[in-house]
Structure formats: C-alpha cells, structure tokens
Amino acid sequence: MRLHGFFRSGASYRVRIALGMKGIPFEQTSYMLRRGDQKQPGYVALNPQGLVPTLELDDGTLMTQSIAILEWLEETHPEPAMLPKDPMQRARVRAFALAIACDIHPVQNIGVLNAVKALGHTEPEANEWARRVNSEGLDACEKMLAGVKGPFCFGDKPTMADICLVPQLVNARRFHADTSNWPRLLEAEAACNALPYFVAAAPERQPDAE
Amino acid sequence: MRLHGFFRSGASYRVRIALGMKGIPFEQTSYMLRRGDQKQPGYVALNPQGLVPTLELDDGTLMTQSIAILEWLEETHPEPAMLPKDPMQRARVRAFALAIACDIHPVQNIGVLNAVKALGHTEPEANEWARRVNSEGLDACEKMLAGVKGPFCFGDKPTMADICLVPQLVNARRFHADTSNWPRLLEAEAACNALPYFVAAAPERQPDAE
Numbered sequence: 001m002r003l004h005g006f007f008r009s010g011a012s013y014r015v016r017i018a019l020g021m022k023g024i025p026f027e028q029t030s031y032m033l034r035r036g037d038q039k040q041p042g043y044v045a046l047n048p049q050g051l052v053p054t055l056e057l058d059d060g061t062l063m064t065q066s067i068a069i070l071e072w073l074e075e076t077h078p079e080p081a082m083l084p085k086d087p088m089q090r091a092r093v094r095a096f097a098l099a100i101a102c103d104i105h106p107v108q109n110i111g112v113l114n115a116v117k118a119l120g121h122t123e124p125e126a127n128e129w130a131r132r133v134n135s136e137g138l139d140a141c142e143k144m145l146a147g148v149k150g151p152f153c154f155g156d157k158p159t160m161a162d163i164c165l166v167p168q169l170v171n172a173r174r175f176h177a178d179t180s181n182w183p184r185l186l187e188a189e190a191a192c193n194a195l196p197y198f199v200a201a202a203p204e205r206q207p208d209a210e
Numbered sequence: 211m212r213l214h215g216f217f218r219s220g221a222s223y224r225v226r227i228a229l230g231m232k233g234i235p236f237e238q239t240s241y242m243l244r245r246g247d248q249k250q251p252g253y254v255a256l257n258p259q260g261l262v263p264t265l266e267l268d269d270g271t272l273m274t275q276s277i278a279i280l281e282w283l284e285e286t287h288p289e290p291a292m293l294p295k296d297p298m299q300r301a302r303v304r305a306f307a308l309a310i311a312c313d314i315h316p317v318q319n320i321g322v323l324n325a326v327k328a329l330g331h332t333e334p335e336a337n338e339w340a341r342r343v344n345s346e347g348l349d350a351c352e353k354m355l356a357g358v359k360g361p362f363c364f365g366d367k368p369t370m371a372d373i374c375l376v377p378q379l380v381n382a383r384r385f386h387a388d389t390s391n392w393p394r395l396l397e398a399e400a401a402c403n404a405l406p407y408f409v410a411a412a413p414e415r416q417p418d419a420e
Contacts, residue, residue: 048353049309061298064354065312068304075297087285088271094278099259102275102312107322115339121329129325143258144274 001026004046005053006033007206010105011066012053013167016206018070020197021158022077026055030208033110051111067101070160082160093154096144096161100168104137108171127175134172138182141165145184151191162192170203211236214256215263216243217416220315221276222263223377226416228280230407231368232287236265240418243320261321277311280370292370303364306354306371310378314347318381337385344382348392351375355394361401372402380413 003019003026005012019026031037031052039050047054047064055063063069074082083090106112108130116126148154153161169189172179179186192198203209213229213236215222229236241247241262249260257264257274265273273279284292293300316322318340326336358364363371379399382389389396402408413419 048356049313049347049350051313063298063301063305065305065308067308067312068301071304072297072301075300087282088273090285091273091278091282094281095273095275098275098277098311101308102277102316103259103261106312106316112317115342116329119326119329119331119335119339125329129329132325140259146258 001058002029002056003053004029004031004056006031007203007209009033009052010167010171013201013203014066014163015053015055015069016201017163017166017198018073018082020200021080021082022073024077028207067097070163082163084159093159093161096141096153097164099141099144100164104133104168108133131175131177134175135177138168138172138177138185142182142185150184150187153188158192158195162188165189166192166198211268212239212266213263214239214241214266216241217413217419219243219262220377220381223411223413224276224373225263225265225279226411227373227376227408228283228292230410231290231292232283234287238417277307280373292373294369303369303371306351306363307374309351309354310374314343314378318343341385341387344385345387348378348382348387348395352392352395360394360397363398368402368405372398375399376402376408
C-alpha cells in the first residue's frame with residue numbers, strides 16, 4: 001500500500017496510526033500542502049477533493065477520506081479492533097472521532113486558513129482562528145469523556161477516538177491552544193504515545209518531516 | 211425516540227431521512243440556531259458540542275454526531291441497508307458521505323459564518339464564503355461519481371451518500387451556488403426525492419419550518 005499524505009497532515013497521521021495498529025506495511029508519497037502540491041492535476045486525478053490522504057492499494061485502487069479508510073481497515077483487518085463490539089459503544093467512539101474529524105479538523109485546515117487570509121486577514125489572525133477552533137472543539141471533546149474511564153478515550157484499549165485525538169492535539173499545540181483544560185484528553189494521549197505504532201506515526205518520524 | 215434538531219439543519223435532515231428509511235417513528239424538539247438555542251445550558255447538557263442533532267432514545271440514552279447516528283442505525287436496524295455489503299463499496303459510499311459531512315457542511319455552518327462576521331465581514335460576505343464552500347465541495351463530489359452508474363449516487367439504491375447529498379444540495383441552493391455543473395448529483399437528488407421518506411424529511415415539511 002502507498003499512503004499519499006504529508007507528515008503534518010492530521011488526517012494522514014490518523015491513517016498512519018491505523019495502518020501501524022493493524023500491522024500493515026506501507027510506503028509514502030509526500031505532498032507539500034503549503035506549496036499546493038495537493039491541488040496539482042496529477043494528485044487531483046487521484047483524489048478529486050485535492051486533499052490528503054489518499055490510500056493506494058497494491059492493485060491501484062484508490063481510497064479517500066481518512067475516516068472511511070479507518071472503517072475499511074477495521075472491516076478488512078478486524079484485529080486488533082479500533083471499535084468496540086457493542087453498537088452503542090461504537091456510536092460513542094464514532095461520535096468523539098467525528099467531533100474532531102468533522103467539527104475541528106476541517107475548520108482549521110490550510111484551505112480554511114488560506115480563505116481567512118484571502119478575506120484580507122494576516123497570518124497571525126488566521127492562526128488565532130485555528131487556535132480558537134482547536135480550543136473550543138477540544139473543550140467539547142474533554143466534556144464528552146466526563147465519567148468515562150481511561151486511560152484511553154474509551155477504556156483500556158485505544159479506539160478510533162484516540163486515533164483522531166492524538167493528531168488533533170499536535171495541531172492544537174502548534175496553534176498555541178491552552179491544553180491545561182484537558183486533563184482527560186492528555187491522559188489518553190499519554191497512554192497512546194506509550195504504544196510503538198503511535199510513536200512511529202508521529203509527524204517528526206516521517207521521511208518528509210521538515 | 212426524540213430528535214433534537216432544527217428544520218434547516220443539514221445534519222438533522224440526514225438523521226430524519228435515515229429514521230424514515232428504517233421506518234422508525236420519532237418526535238422532534240426544535241432549537242432555533244440563529245437565536246443560539248443550541249448553546250444554552252439546557253441543551254449543552256445533552257450535547258457538549260452545542261450542535262444539532264442529538265438523538266434521544268426512549269431510555270434517555272443520548273447520541274450525537276449525525277454520521278455516528280447513521281452508522282448506529284445501520285448496525286441496529288440493518289434493513290433496508292444504507293451501506294453496500296462489499297467493504298470497498300462501503301468505503302466509497304462513506305468517502306462521498308464524509309466529503310460532505312467533514313469538508314463541506316462544517317465549513318459553512320452557522321458557527322463558521324458567525325466567525326467570519328466576527329472578523330468584521332458583512333452578511334453578504336459570509337454568505338459568499340458559504341456559496342464558495344458548497345460550490346467547490348460539490349464540484350469534487352460530482353467528480354467522485356464519474357463513471358459510477360445511477361440513478362442514486364451509488365447505483366440503484368439510496369445509500370448514506372444520498373442521505374448526505376440531498377440536504378447539502380438544499381444548502382447549496384440557499385447560498386446561490388450554481389448547480390448546473392452537477393448533472394450527476396441532481397440525478398441522484400431527483401431519484402431520492404421520489405421516495406416518500408426523503409420527502410417527509412425535507413425542511414419545509416417539519417413542524418418548526420418558518
């Protein structure tokens with residue numbers, strides 16, 4: 001398999017973690033998002049959205065949207081599981097993952113920050129937008145875990161929730177969000193970052209890291 | 211079941227369609243988003259994100275995030291199915307649904323448009339932001355269906371892809387996006403809107419419609 005992505009892309013990071021969790025080896029092709037590599041015709045032919053990541057299977061099949069890729073990995077490589085067995089527990093895990101994947105990540109990605117700048121705002125103003133989105137979004141995520149036993153987001157095993165959380169916390173720090181309100185999220189992050197496949201997926205470990 | 215939502219909310223609309231598809235009766239409580247009802251303490255106690263919808267089961271269990279709710283409905287009420295059986299086909303349907311649920315809808319919702327206005331921009335400028343997001347996003351969705359047989363997004367039955375598409379097209383028109391570039395999306399929409407449960411879920415049919 002080949003992951004078309006970028007070391008700093010949170011959505012690519014999710015897929016790297018999940019591939020590592022399932023023990024699937026993969027190669028990577030890197031697209032420099034700031035330079036707009038992902039909007040070039042060659043890449044848009046792979047992924048009409050012009051977003052990373054795209055997962056390319058050995059037979060050339062292309063898959064897009066990180067959460068759809070995670071669900072496919074779970075269905076085709078069930079062990080170790082990233083979703084619980086009980087439907088209601090699965091819904092809780094997915095709701096947490098989607099609170100990040102829908103309501104935080106896409107609202108602070110490079111496309112949106114470029115749109116804020118195109119309205120006449122400065123880089124610091126765009127970065128403040130991103131800080132606010134991370135801050136408010138992860139405040140809600142902290143509350144979603146109230147009363148849920150750790151150390152991971154949902155109990156004693158990492159799930160799709162943790163796979164979305166860890167990359168988002170990296171972004172939150174990059175935009176100088178205050179993490180001190182999130183003891184439960186940080187507990188889950190620490191538990192994740194004790195696992196080799198979370199460590200291996202970290203941005204600074206990727207071949208394209210700056 | 212009780213759906214906490216709003217007639218015009220695209221994410222609430224998705225859940226209304228899915229409940230109708232599965233033949234599940236439900237009641238509704240309405241939150242006027244422009245007035246900020248969804249940010250009041252009473253509602254945030256139900257849903258820490260302060261977003262609609264929330265689905266409340268008869269035993270008081272609360273579920274959030276429309277896509278997580280759709281997945282739960284599919285797992286607990288499998289017929290009629292909103293996802294194909296084959297994992298790769300499921301991934302394609304989910305990728306299309308998530309291209310809307312992650313990369314269009316949250317980037318043009320009322321929270322983001324309020325944030326654009328808070329940066330000093332006018333209502334028409336905020337609406338132009340929403341038009342552009344719908345326009346660019348659905349252009350990519352049209353391309354994602356290139357070569358895929360209709361009349362629905364993915365073949366002869368409606369799926370989660372159609373359930374996300376139909377509400378987004380309502381939004382796209384509201385923000386005056388040009389729909390003429392989307393013949394394939396409009397074909398799917400027409401096929402959906404010939405089905406009674408899509409019709410019943412439409413914003414203008416809801417008790418809180420203005």
